[in-house]
Amino acid sequence: MPLPFPAADAEAAAAAMPGDEHRALIAAAQAGDGEAFARLAGAHQALVLRLSRGLASCPDDAADLAQETFTRVYLALPRFRFECAFSTWVYRIATNVGLDYLRRQRARRWLWQASAIEDFEPADGRAGTNPERQALSTEIARRVRRALSRLPARQRLAFELRHYQGLRLATIAEVLETSEEVAKNALFRATRKLRADLGDLLEGGAR
């Protein structure tokens, strides 16, 4: 079954630079070259932002997550040992930032404001000019976000990395620092929960 992945494969995009050049850039950034770090960050910002935006409950939080990820990348860069792809390492940091965030959010859920939910709803007529259709689209997007937010943090991340970031199972396992079997199980459980939670939207096999 073909997957509805984003057109740009995140891994491929991050690894678009030739190997030697990429390695030299990392080494230069590790030596304190700010320009090199800026280029490196620029090459990975799309994947970090997409993941942050998928996990955050409002745009401000997404920007904070992305910024925290790059701050941690910068601080941890001297410890990068080329033992995995740089993009996998960045994903791992972004995932840890995301895990902290999801756990914090769960603990403070009562602090959320209705406005934060509204922030992510399309308000510019992307669903078309038909108000009923737009309202339906908004409601579906809200239901999907709510269903995703109910997943346990690691299942949520596994699903984000697979469905929305298009990562291979082996890479997801590497990012989550677990085995492929455990990552696959997390994906299975997440998908099954989403199926149960959103089942009423799927009657007849199509909306």
Add this chain to the structure above:
Amino acid sequence: MTCRDARNALILDMEDLLDGAAKAALDAHCAACAACAQEGARLRALATLLTEARAAESGAPARVAVAWRLPRAPRPLWRAAWTAAALAVAVGAGFGGGWWVHASRAAAAAPGQLQVESIEASGMPEIGVRYATLQQASLRAPVASLQAQRLLLEAIEHPANAGMRLEAMRLLAPLGTAVADAPALRRALIEALRDDPNPGVRLRALEGLQPWVAQPAPDPALVAALAQAAGRDPNPGVQAQAVSVLASAPGSAALLRRLGDETRDASVRWSCAAALHQQGDAIPADWLTASAASGGNE
């Protein structure tokens, strides 16, 4: 391949996680089984739904401009840390500024509305403080409005204020299945019944769950939560009420008999007996014997 195996395989197939042989076996099964084929179609629709919903939220891929204010020469880590923290990520398509933009906006909030999360002082005299803000907002709207219902659903899970949880349930429960996000209300009530420390809230949750119990095919999670409350809730009033609510579920007689058999609490057994009697079912003779032998107090 059984249908059960096929359903599991279909879930893995949705995320393209089946190897060739498993995929071939699944395809062969679905070719011969209309129900599994239909489930496959639903899962494909789910994959599309999940992708389209995210696209509807995100719009076009964010155009990103990063302004890195980094040192050109290596600097001691204690200084580099906070230079890095001051990186500003400016993102198009809906994102606001970075942390410092957020922080400066928050700094205008009244004292008492901030929650400091961490302090970093290794780069003295410059320090970094990370904090969250709570913005206050209010809403006046009919309880039938979507926004009011969303807020009430949040209030049902308020961790510190049982009165607020009760009030939110009091307002939402009469709407029952007519609430805009009825499954969310049902789940919140089930969670309250299972986990809320306040017996008044658990009783109110039971009351709110009544419309879902009486449906022709009630949610198994709901029935399980009711059975658990009936058998194990620390409050006898909640237990008795849970038995009473459970009794209104279609086909609950078998469950009531099992509950009565397994419980060590005579009052729960009596509640089950009363519910069975009300349904016109016979009360197992050994329940009467057990209660008589224990003097009705086990």
